[in-house]
Amino acid sequence: MIIELNDQNFNETVASGKVLIDFWADWCGPCRMLGPIVDEIAEETTDITVAKVNVDEYPELAGKHGVMSIPTLLFMKDGKVMDTSIGVVSKNVILNKLAAL
Numbered sequence: 001m002i003i004e005l006n007d008q009n010f011n012e013t014v015a016s017g018k019v020l021i022d023f024w025a026d027w028c029g030p031c032r033m034l035g036p037i038v039d040e041i042a043e044e045t046t047d048i049t050v051a052k053v054n055v056d057e058y059p060e061l062a063g064k065h066g067v068m069s070i071p072t073l074l075f076m077k078d079g080k081v082m083d084t085s086i087g088v089v090s091k092n093v094i095l096n097k098l099a100a101l
Helices: 010-014 029-044 059-064 091-099
Strands: 002-004 018-024 048-054 072-077 080-086
Touching (some): 010 018, 018 029, 018 091, 072 091, 080 091
Parallel strands (some): 002 048
Antiparallel strands (some): 018 072, 072 080
16 A cells, blocks of 8 residues: 655654655656556555655655655655665665665
């Protein structure tokens, strides 16, 4: 399941455990390429929270987390950013980064 993050639920969602966050926008072609990969990971994993932030709806969240380009993936553990990925990457790259958390 993918959680849509916003100003109200962001901090609570990322506070504990492993979290993968996809910063994206509807108009972004690379975001549309990465989206199905993120969706697959959300369906296949049970120990990782998978979430998305629409940067057009919540630009302040993107700014607060240093997102300058999309798609950007943040790999968080217990509220701290442990790794990032910018642009379209393969499923294996994402899974390897998640395994390293």
